[in-house]
Each structure stands twice: as C-alpha cells, then as structure tokens.
Amino acid sequence: MTNYNTYTLQNGLRIIHKPSVAQVVYCGYQIAAGTRDELSGEEGMAHFCEHMTFKGTRTRNALQIINGLEQLGGDLNAFTNKEDTTFYAAIQKEHIAKAVSLLTDIVFNSTYPQHEIDKEVEVICDEIESYNDSPAELIYDEFENMLFEGHPLGHNILGQAEQLRTFKTEDALRFVRRNYLPEKAVFFIYGNVSFKWVVKQLEKEFKQSSGAFAMPSGNPLGIANADITSSLITNSAEQGGAAEQIIKEIGSHQAHVMIGTKGYDIHHPMRIPLYLLNNILGGPSMNARLNLALRERNGLVYTVESTMVSYSDTGMWSIYFGCDPHDVNKCLRLVRRELDKVMQKPLSAHALRTAKQQLKGQIAIACDNREQFALDFGKSYLHYGWEKNVDKLFESIDKVTAGDIQKVANELFATDKLKVLIFR
Template sequence: MIKVRRLDNGLCVVGEENSFVRSVAMGIWIKNGSVDEEGHNTGVSHFIEHMMFKGTKSRSARDIADEMSEVGGRINAFTGKEYMCYYAHTLDNHFDVALDVLSDMLLNSAIRDEDMEKEKGVIIEEINMYEDSPEEIVHDLIQEEAWKATPLGNNILGTKEIINGFTSEDIRAYMDQHYIPENIVVSVVGKFDFDDIFEKINSKFSVLQDKKAVPRKSKTEYQRCFVTKDKDIEQVHLCMAFPSIAYESDKIYVLSILNTILGGGINSRLFQSIREEKGLAYSIYSYAETYNIAGMLNVYAAANPVQIEPVIEATLKEIKQLLDEGIQEKELNKIKEQLKSNLIIGFENMNSRMSSYGKSMLMLNRIKTQDEMIEGVNAVDVNGLMTFAKEVFDFDNMSVALVGRLKDIHIERIREICKI
C-alpha cells in the first residue's frame, strides 16, 4: 500500500513497503527546473545539481562517493525543465547511509568558490559535448524556438557566458527560494517500515523552514517555427513538432497510444514504412513530451541529406493516412497490450516505482497508481483516439527543425513541402 504523510513543515513523504525485495530506492524530488529560471540565471538549477556532489561541511566529494560505494549503493541526480531529483538505491540495511548522505548534500552543501570554478569548467565541457550531439541539439532547438520567450524555452544547461558568471551567493540565494518544504517530495520504495523511515526523514529535514513557494510562471505561448542550425556532419537531423497536451490532461493515455502507433517502437507505422520498407533512414521515431502546462508530440529522423526530403514527405503521408483511414480495433488492442505490458514490467523495478510516485505527487499532488494507469489505457476507444489525432495533427501548427550541412539540403523546397 502507498502511504503519504507530511512533516510539520509541509515536506511530503511517499512510501511503499515491498517485503519481497531486499533493497530500497529513495528519491528527493524538487519542484524546480529550467522553467523557474530567468534569462540572467538560465542553467542555475543544473549547476546546483552538480554542486551538491562537490562536498558538504563535513564530507568531501570523495567522501560522498566512497561512503556509497562502501555499502554497494548507487547515487545520482538529474535536472529537467520542471523538476529535479537526487536519488539513491541501496540494500535495505544500508538505507540510513543513503539518507544521511543525500540529506547532508541538500542541507549542508559547502558551495565553495574554488569548487565552483572547477565545476564551471566541467559544465562547459558538458555543453561542448552536447554541441557534438546533433540529435540532442535538434530536439532542444525546436523547443527553444516554439516556446521562445516563455519558461519552457529555457535551455537546461544554460550558456557558457551565464555559467561563468555564477557566484556562490547566487547559488545560495536561489536554493533558499526553491529548496523549500513545499517544493519537496521524498519518495521511498522497497523493504522498510514506513513509520520508521518517516521518523528518520523527519529527523533530517525538519530543520527546513516552512516558506511560501515562488509562484511558477504559466506562460507557454506556442509559436510555429522553422529553424535550422548549420553543422558539419554527415547526416541531417530532423524534428517535426505538434503542440499537444499537458501532463495532467485526462487525454494522457490517448496521447501515449497515438505516439506508440505512429513512431513509438519497431512495430510503429513510421519505423516500418520509412526504415524497413523504404530504407530512407536508419533512425526514426516519435515521442511525446508532457509538462505541467503544455506538451508536444514530436517526430525525429536522421538521414543522408539527399534522403531528407523523401523522409519528410513519407512522414507527412503516414500521418495523413492515419487521419484519413483511421485505426482498426485490432491495432488499438495490440498497442494497449503493449503499453500495459511495458507498464507492468516497468513497475517491477523499485527505481521506476519510486520515480512514478515522486513525480506524480510533486506535479499532481496525488499518486497515479499502476491500476489507474492500466484503467486509463483500457478506456481509450477508436473514436476518442481519432478525434484526438485530428486535434493534434494540425499541419498549420507544425514546427520543423533541421541540423546538418545546410548547403547540402534545399531549405526552400523543404519549406514548401511542410507549407511553412
């Protein structure tokens, strides 16, 4: 059974006891990401994530790594657009070590100037590495342009110029505003006693003062765009995007099924048609991005420059064919079983359960259970799916991004094909 309880300061603890395993997965979820940043501090959330591992008042960066390694535990973190998570996975008898290390990192981080200067170099190298990954660039490029001048358009890594300007005072001031109980969910799944771990978490995090969270900006004006980036690489990387729904929408399961049918796997229409039958591209897939206030359904492909126009034409043809001919009950049922199978198998992993509960509580203030998700998938019917597909696939609202050697492709011809 999933249990939810709050500390006196408002911090939320979510726990699910599982006696059939011998480990515990814990994540500290914080409602903070690039959407909470302004132009002058873009990238600060990701920078803070790095600094949390650089040492505390009583532990060095090496101590953090060594203490977790000594008990065979894993520790890591990530930063997204709307939230970030610091997480650990240990054997059940080493939970106290994981909690002590993670809480120390978040509550007592040293944030030394000398460590900041070193980490600026590390993050700049991360930005350089990102620049060598055109697949990542094309995804970010379309988001930055389609949500230009709105919070969702912020780049998670920031820029080299902004990163170099951060001071320890900037970091502490930002954390003081955002690392507050109202913005934190601690999610724990595995072998433990909930009352016991709740008291342990309370003993660590009760020192946090109950503060009012900074209101999150909700502006997300989608702007249709056609954006290119010249890069001296062999392939052209393509992203085609359609504005879609938010994470909390009741159509989230319809979106998941539509995405799976279109390009969500090796049996999807795009993969089978464009790669297997036509041989136009090695990599092609679709993916849905859902945030608290907006979303996108995207198609990605990478192909030889001479093939990029046929890839775009074939993709548009597949989407139009889906809209014109519809989806058969047999195909829908097959996709439902596929999604339910992935969901059930995924939930057998303690980290997956921890992540699902933490994100759900943080973003929706309630838990989406496995049974609820399965019921949501089962409830999708052909009529509802086709109505939704016609709403999403509005070609007058489609955006396009291209990364590659621009001299090798006919930009105006592509604009003409996409009518943009």
C-alpha cells in the first residue's frame, strides 16, 4: 500500500507523491509551524496568518485567489493545528497546474495587505465568538491549557479578539518569514499525475517566485520550538490523593466534563497500545465501553468519547461527555469504574482480538476518504519523514498484548494522575 515517490528540491522543500487512478487530485503545502511556534505577544498569529494568506500576493488579489480554483469546480482550503498549518486543494486532474501555481503563490508570496487585515480580523473575531458560544468545543481548549499551562501548546489556536485587532502587516510578515520556509514545508499530492511532472512544475514555480528565494533561509532568529519533553506524563496532582478538579460556571443548561492527563509523544513505544485502548474505551463505535456504560445502560449522555493526541514531544489523553448537571457525579463514578476495570484486569484473548479487528477495520475505512488520507500522509512525512504505511500500522496493532494495555492503563489512569474540568 506504500508506493510513494519522494524528492527534495534545492531550496529544501520536500515532495511526497502517491499515484492513483482517480481523476480528482488532492495536493497542498503543509508547514511545520503552528500555535506552539508563536512567541509571546503572537498568540493566535498562526491561525491569523492562515486566514490572511488568501488575501493577496504580488500577482493576485483576494478575489483572484478565491476564483482561481473554485470557478473550475475545485476546492481551496486551509487549517491550523498546534504544530502545523495546511493549505490544500482538490481539483480535477486537467487543472492541476493551476492548483500548484496558486498554492505556491499564496504560501510563499502573500503580502498580507493592511486593508485586507482590517476586514478579515473581524471575521476571525466572529469565529472566536462563535467558538466561545459552543462549550462542547471550548472545553477542549480550556482543558489543554489546563494540562500545558504556561506552554504554547496550551494556547487557544484562535487567540483573543483584543490582541488580534492589534496585528499589522509587519507582524504577519515577521511570523511567515520565520516559519513559512521551503525547508520547513512539504508539498503532498495524491492523484493520477506524473511525479516527474510534479517535480518540474514545482521547480518552475519557485524559479518564477521572487518571494520564496527572497525569504531568509533556515531560522534567522535562532528561535526553536519550546520543548515540553521534561514534563511528559506529570502534573500537579501527582502528589497523591484525588484528581485535580476545576469547575467553571458558564450558565449552561448542560454540564460539559473533561477528564484526562498528558499522554505519549509520537515516538513513544506505548503510543500504539494507548491508541488501541483509547478506541476500546471511547472510540467512535457504539460498542465503546464508555458509551455502553453512560448512554446505553444508563441513558445519562448523548455523547461520550475519549481522545488521544500525540505531539512531537508529548501528548494528551482525555474523555469528554455532556450530561444534566445533577448527573455529573454519577457519570464520573461510571467513568472511574471503566478505567478501574482496564487497570485491574487484563483483557481476555477474545476481547483483545476483537478490539484489534475493530480498530483495523476503522482505519481501513478511514483510508477510503482520499482527501483525509492525503492530509495524513503529508503530515507524517512533514514531521517524521515517514511514508505512511497502513500495513505496518496493522502489524504494530497486532503486536499489542493484554499486558501492554494494562500497563498503559496503570500509568495514565490512576486517580491522582487525572485532571477534571467541568463547565456548568
């Protein structure tokens, strides 16, 4: 299932290509720059620049960028994460040259005009207010800030409206000149396109682009990502006793609850066992243990899920549920019971085999979403130089033992290692 082609241009840009017979091509730039790359006073800048990158280059204005692919029926989009920013397109094969040209132009030649900033900043502020009106989403950011307090990984990706309104053209340019560099980026492409053509087209685009080569090479300010490795799976509640709990009164008719702790980084040998255990407890299937305990047997929640995120040097594992305020304590007891079960008793051979089969099936179905698969293999190559290999992932899942599952549970799920955040 591998079948990738890779190449590195002279300017340091890495290219990863996966051929397919489909006539729709997915491609884009993924840049190793996100929320954790923001300096003090830049909170929200990565997401701000993602928006503003569409607002004008040396040769295209905002309307020309909008119409560049969409008038051909294509799709142009972007998003920002804690460790990366992605600009990508979906287009018919016959228009791929236009997509490559447009994407390269906006990523490496955007000018961030002040008159566009003055308009777009209010759009971003509306996005922030909309987000603040959704406690089921907001609690995830609040919880991550609770875990990574004082570190950029804990910052809200959107930032604060008051600060965003102070950002100017020179602030955006300062951020992108430090971060939007070819050597910090990957161009990914998935479709029925010649790899040789892709390489030549990108070489051509960069030769024509004064912006990319005018930018300083490397990291001119000597700024590195803040390292969080030393605090991997520690938190202030590890002295013993009950889980640290914070209650925030928001006047909601429903209580929103998160429970969790710091988890494993992407390279950690126990990451795959946690991946499997997380799916057993709170994965997307209706037979996940937390869904059975809280919803199916007791009718206490509409949604309960567990989530794991692995960053380059740390991670996060959490459970979320929403319920009536008077049911919070009962739900917490039921969650605790399920965590205790996996800590105290290893999975049976049958349960382990079934869990592996279920997870591998979910992965196989997810890979059928070609857009998401393209984004996934691009991100893997960007951060780790891995050519995404689903067969190897399946092998890693098959190697997980019941002992591994129990070890992870005992390492992460002890009461005094968990934090609890409640919105009500």
